[in-house]
Amino acid sequence: MKHNVYLYILGMWAVTYLIRVLPLTLIRRQITNRTIRSFLHYVPYVTLAVMTFPAILTATQSPVSGALALVAGLVFAWLGGSLFQVSVTCCAVVFLAELVLVR
Amino acid sequence: MLTDRKKWFAKGLHDGIPIMLGYFAVSIALGISARNAGMTAPQATLASALIMASAGQYIGFTLIAAGASYLEVMVMEAIANARYLLMSCALSQKLKPELPLRHRLLIGLWITDEIFGLSVSVEGWLNPYYIYGMAAVATPGWALGTLTGVVLGNVLPVRVVSALSVGLFGMFMSIFVPPARKDRVIAALVVISFAASYAFNALAWFDSISSGMKIIILTVVISLGAALLFPVEGEGEHEA
Numbered sequence: 001m002k003h004n005v006y007l008y009i010l011g012m013w014a015v016t017y018l019i020r021v022l023p024l025t026l027i028r029r030q031i032t033n034r035t036i037r038s039f040l041h042y043v044p045y046v047t048l049a050v051m052t053f054p055a056i057l058t059a060t061q062s063p064v065s066g067a068l069a070l071v072a073g074l075v076f077a078w079l080g081g082s083l084f085q086v087s088v089t090c091c092a093v094v095f096l097a098e099l100v101l102v103r
Numbered sequence: 104m105l106t107d108r109k110k111w112f113a114k115g116l117h118d119g120i121p122i123m124l125g126y127f128a129v130s131i132a133l134g135i136s137a138r139n140a141g142m143t144a145p146q147a148t149l150a151s152a153l154i155m156a157s158a159g160q161y162i163g164f165t166l167i168a169a170g171a172s173y174l175e176v177m178v179m180e181a182i183a184n185a186r187y188l189l190m191s192c193a194l195s196q197k198l199k200p201e202l203p204l205r206h207r208l209l210i211g212l213w214i215t216d217e218i219f220g221l222s223v224s225v226e227g228w229l230n231p232y233y234i235y236g237m238a239a240v241a242t243p244g245w246a247l248g249t250l251t252g253v254v255l256g257n258v259l260p261v262r263v264v265s266a267l268s269v270g271l272f273g274m275f276m277s278i279f280v281p282p283a284r285k286d287r288v289i290a291a292l293v294v295i296s297f298a299a300s301y302a303f304n305a306l307a308w309f310d311s312i313s314s315g316m317k318i319i320i321l322t323v324v325i326s327l328g329a330a331l332l333f334p335v336e337g338e339g340e341h342e343a
Contacts, residue, residue: 021211038330044186049296077280084125090273
């Protein structure tokens, strides 16, 4: 293999740790720049949404079951399902749908 | 002082149990994606024990599978985990100003969506031992679930693997949907993100751009546009 997996892991860990620890150790005040604050506020939602769709359609054996899991997840999360509940619901929907869809 | 630490550590252990169970189930899918990326069980388990980031690890594994450069993986890791920067900022306001550096360095290891969520909801100053207690049960849940995914991914029927593969997407939805329900700007952003992401993936014109780069471009453009058009006031980041 061209790259060393442990170096990938070390790099991923170092970046993630710095992101988590720098504000805790360096910033004792709230960020004052409104645009930066707002940008960082929106980033998580946009990134997660971009990563969810359309990737969920190709993650399963059938795009239809992926689409059903997407709808089920959105509705259940909207109704206040916990991380665990939403996650399990999506899995269950795919499993049941593919009993019919995939032979 | 010592009893205070014990009390908070015990409370953390207790409150961490549901997090551990959720993490175990969800990280099975992560283990499967690690296996698909060609990673071994020790590698995937180590990555989970250290990194504790669902979206970040998922995109990292995807890029590893694609043979991306170290720099590409680290840049994407920073983008995917940018939300922890905000959480860390918010959490810094919950710590006693005189809290020693060693505690701040330790807390930084375990800022996940769920641990953060419980930590900021504490009344008054946050005792770091609360986080240590939660981490003591949540981390094994995340690492062992990943291990289970890598190991059982080989013997699990295709149907089961297919079903578990959407577990992480369910987790993502449970993070971005509740804020979208409360905030129409975020709801609109989710719709725009879905549409733009679909267009980027469907149009042959963008085929030359790697999937990781697409996520970076879309995230920066859409978030910056929203920041300029709908700047956030006050302490809105506590929902992140």
